[in-house]
Amino acid sequence: MNYGHFSRDGREYIIDNVATPSPWINYIHNGRYFATISNNGGGISYFKSPLHGRITRYRINDVPPDRPGKYIYVKDRDTGELWSLTWQPVGRGVESYRVAHGFGYTRAEAEVEGIASSLLYLVPADDDREVWRARLTNANGHSRRLSIVGYVEFALGHALVDLINQCDDQHFNRVHFDRARNSLFATKTYWVTETRGTQHQENKEWDQWAFFTVNAPVAAYETLRERFIGPYRNESSPLSLEAPRLGSRDTDFGNAVGALQVEIDLAAGETRDLIFSLGVIPKVSFEADRDARLAKFQDSASVDLALAEIGRRWDDFLNRTRAETPDSRANIFLNGWSPYQAKVAFDVGRVASYYYWGIGRGFGYRDTAQDTIAIVIADPAKARERIGLLARQMRTDGRVYHHFYGDGQGEFTEHCDDPLWFILAVDEYVKETGDFGILDEKEIFLDAERGTILDHLLAVVRFADGNTGRHSLPIFGRGDWNDTLDYIGGKDGGESVWGGMFYAAMLDRLIALLEAAGRNDRISEVRSIRDRFRNAVETHGWDGEWYIRAFGENDRRIGSRENTYGQIFINTQSWAVIAGLPDRARLLSAMDSAKLLLDGPFGPKICAPAFREIDPKIGLITRCVWGKKENGAVFNHPTAWLIQAECLLGRGARAWDYYTKLLPDRVDSDIYAAEPYVYSQYITSEEHEGGGRASHSWQTGTAAWMYRVAYDHILGVQPTYAGLKIDPAIPSSWLSFRVERVFRGCRYFIEFQNPDGKESGVSKIVVDGRPSEGNVLPIINNRIGRVKVRM
Numbered sequence: 099m100n101y102g103h104f105s106r107d108g109r110e111y112i113i114d115n116v117a118t119p120s121p122w123i124n125y126i127h128n129g130r131y132f133a134t135i136s137n138n139g140g141g142i143s144y145f146k147s148p149l150h151g152r153i154t155r156y157r158i159n160d161v162p163p164d165r166p167g168k169y170i171y172v173k174d175r176d177t178g179e180l181w182s183l184t185w186q187p188v189g190r191g192v193e194s195y196r197v198a199h200g201f202g203y204t205r206a207e208a209e210v211e212g213i214a215s216s217l218l219y220l221v222p223a224d225d226d227r228e229v230w231r232a233r234l235t236n237a238n239g240h241s242r243r244l245s246i247v248g249y250v251e252f253a254l255g256h257a258l259v260d261l262i263n264q265c266d267d268q269h270f271n272r273v274h275f276d277r278a279r280n281s282l283f284a285t286k287t288y289w290v291t292e293t294r295g296t297q298h299q300e301n302k303e304w305d306q307w308a309f310f311t312v313n314a315p316v317a318a319y320e321t322l323r324e325r326f327i328g329p330y331r332n333e334s335s336p337l338s339l340e341a342p343r344l345g346s347r348d349t350d351f352g353n354a355v356g357a358l359q360v361e362i363d364l365a366a367g368e369t370r371d372l373i374f375s376l377g378v379i380p381k382v383s384f385e386a387d388r389d390a391r392l393a394k395f396q397d398s399a400s401v402d403l404a405l406a407e408i409g410r411r412w413d414d415f416l417n418r419t420r421a422e423t424p425d426s427r428a429n430i431f432l433n434g435w436s437p438y439q440a441k442v443a444f445d446v447g448r449v450a451s452y453y454y455w456g457i458g459r460g461f462g463y464r465d466t467a468q469d470t471i472a473i474v475i476a477d478p479a480k481a482r483e484r485i486g487l488l489a490r491q492m493r494t495d496g497r498v499y500h501h502f503y504g505d506g507q508g509e510f511t512e513h514c515d516d517p518l519w520f521i522l523a524v525d526e527y528v529k530e531t532g533d534f535g536i537l538d539e540k541e542i543f544l545d546a547e548r549g550t551i552l553d554h555l556l557a558v559v560r561f562a563d564g565n566t567g568r569h570s571l572p573i574f575g576r577g578d579w580n581d582t583l584d585y586i587g588g589k590d591g592g593e594s595v596w597g598g599m600f601y602a603a604m605l606d607r608l609i610a611l612l613e614a615a616g617r618n619d620r621i622s623e624v625r626s627i628r629d630r631f632r633n634a635v636e637t638h639g640w641d642g643e644w645y646i647r648a649f650g651e652n653d654r655r656i657g658s659r660e661n662t663y664g665q666i667f668i669n670t671q672s673w674a675v676i677a678g679l680p681d682r683a684r685l686l687s688a689m690d691s692a693k694l695l696l697d698g699p700f701g702p703k704i705c706a707p708a709f710r711e712i713d714p715k716i717g718l719i720t721r722c723v724w725g726k727k728e729n730g731a732v733f734n735h736p737t738a739w740l741i742q743a744e745c746l747l748g749r750g751a752r753a754w755d756y757y758t759k760l761l762p763d764r765v766d767s768d769i770y771a772a773e774p775y776v777y778s779q780y781i782t783s784e785e786h787e788g789g790g791r792a793s794h795s796w797q798t799g800t801a802a803w804m805y806r807v808a809y810d811h812i813l814g815v816q817p818t819y820a821g822l823k824i825d826p827a828i829p830s831s832w833l834s835f836r837v838e839r840v841f842r843g844c845r846y847f848i849e850f851q852n853p854d855g856k857e858s859g860v861s862k863i864v865v866d867g868r869p870s871e872g873n874v875l876p877i878i879n880n881r882i883g884r885v886k887v888r889m
């Protein structure tokens with residue numbers, strides 16, 4: 099069954115059956131203030147960090163799964179009828195609701211009991227609050243007397259401490275209503291800033307006041323969950339809403355909530371806007387800023403302006419690339435939802451969703467480094483900032499925090515791949531911007547004085563050079579890109595064949611970068627390290643028809659035909675191509691084996707067959723149920739590399755086949771379950787009885803990679819130091835397609851013609867009316883460049 103569809107222009111996903119198989123959410127945020135909002139009003143809010151700056155609660159493992167949220171209750175004061183402006187929590191008349199998720203906003207529409215409503219949720223670009231604007235229209239013929247109650251449940255500070263030490267933590271909550279200011283304020287007089295649950299009691303308070311206010315006189319309010327909801331009830335039927343008015347009591351203790359009751363009368367046909375705001379004001383400037391902040395968003399025009407500004411910013415972000423392919427379904431993702439998802443993942447840092455609760459981990463090093471590749475096109479300054487942050491998580495020996503919080507806290511692990519992702523981030527930044535100057539800019543190492551970005555890159559080279567095992571391949575440590583290959587080789591560490599390919603590919607990028615920058619002194623050294631890894635893969639990694647995945651203890655081959663489970667892994671086939679290994683016959687065989695042995699009804703699997711026996715010498719992957727997660731699911735992120743590799747081999751039809759197969763708007767949502775407008779981390783494979791079900795939506799590197807692989811390698815418009823390289827790989831059935839791409843200040847309009855039905859290659863390029871040599875477009879010092887490409 100289908101629960102929704104894209105709007106005509108593809109910019110909204112409209113859910114017209116809101117009883118979706120899982121919460122289908124959106125993110126509204128401005129880079130500091132973050133909120134999630136589900137199709138049923140569920141979601142959390144935090145300031146800067148979901149761990150340290152949690153404003154509202156998420157009730158983990160609750161049923162239903164998306165509570166609490168940002169709810170607006172409506173009660174008819176004459177009949178006593180109660181409903182909510184989103185279907186949940188009251189849950190009346192599911193067919194009355196319709197929700198649109200757009201770029202940076204969500205709108206819930208309903209008509210219940212003769213009241214038409216449109217509830218808009220957004221976070222203004224330059225104000226740290228979320229706005230809920232409820233537009234209510236009396237759609238029946240007589241006047242109505244309504245009570246409107248906005249409701250949130252607070253966490254107030256450290257989300258993990260709130261969860262595991264609630265019995266004590268609640269003694270530090272303070273919630274009061276300021277009648278003169280018509281606003282409710284909440285904070286905590288105790289705050290933990292460490293990343294773990296700890297006995298260490300810090301001697302400080304949360305540095306924020308949360309406020310909750312509305313642009314109409316508050317008739318009554320509530321501050322304590324027990325009083326609002328009542329015993330043995332939940333948000334569906336709060337006891338306090340059965341009385342004409344809330345109890346209007348402050349609290350200095352307990353499960354803190356904010357409930358604001360407004361009473362309005364609506365004449366027949368009359369429309370009224372109520373604007374609720376939930377936000378934070380830093381304590382350092384609370385007295386000075388409070389009244390000015392509260393005065394904002396009191397009228398609808400200011401909300402409209404904020405919405406227009408959000409739209410303008412997203413347009414600006416999204417319109418740097420544009421694709422018109424013959425496939426309208428793909429165009430929706432290429433022109434909106436993939437870069438949108440990638441930007442959200444970049445900003446959120448992959449830590450807050452209904453799958454990641456924002457209490458366990460900081461920003462992942464490798465994830466964060468990869469996230470930069472999608473946003474560098476539209477926002478190179480943000481990418482530069484993130485590169486600085488990544489540099490600051492590195493020691494002079496090249497080791498990096500596996501995950502970090504940006505405040506000096508992080509955790510070292512023995513993953514062999516993490517540091518090398520830094521090269522990707524820097525290289526893509528320079529290719530996009532031509533800013534070689536970044537190499538000389540300084541950032542502090544974790545263990546020493548400042549060093550240039552080049553010093554950091556060379557530290558990574560030292561790490562790679564030193565992290566070598568018996569077969570001259572990278573020592574596996576506690577994992578490589580695949581976190582669940584964590585016990586390969588026991589104490590010896592085993593060796594990663596994929597790691598060898600990855601190191602070679604990243605060092606190859608660095609060599610090209612150093613060459614382009616004219617920094618020749620270290621190139622031959624880096625080249626010889628790269629060649630060592632390439633040769634090691636070629637000498638030891640070939641299995642006859644594909645590349646093995648790893649060496650375990652005693653030279654045991656993993657990812658080989660000689661194994662019962664995990665005979666073939668996706669990453670060592672695609673990365674053999676990406677790493678530029680020399681033997682084309684092997685590459686073709688490896689990629690054909692991937693097609694034959696990994697591709698299934700739901701897409702290509704991460705490995706096959708899935709492990710069905712626990713193998714402590716391999717690790718977590720073998721402990722996981724078969725067909726899910728890294729144990730043989732269609733793990734979306736590496737499928738992007740498979741597509742890239744098919745393009746590099748010039749096999750455009752197969753690349754496109756994979757690309758469209760993996761798009762998230764699957765036909766049957768009752769099976770797929772997750773949001774159809776964003777990628778999930780994985781889709782359960784046919785090896786599991788629940789095949790086809792997706793999980794871990796939103797916070798995955800898939801969006802960034804699918805976006806870049808589609809533009810760079812399928813459509814073939816790829817940034818290089820010298821300019822945009824044109825190198826498409828498409829289905830031969832495409833007769834023409836168009837790409838727009840902003841690059842170094844110029845908007846290139848590129849028209850591809852494919853009259854001979856080719857899959858790849860370019861025979862002629864004309865730039866601004868003049869034939870162009872080679873396939874790298876000149877950098878045009880003009881605002882517009884018109885390019886015609888004949889394949």
Ligand code: GLC
Nearest residue numbers: 462464465579580581582728
């Ligand atoms: C998750 C992690 C990512 C890792 C992948 C495979 O997506 O966020 O860092 O590479 O799993 O284990």
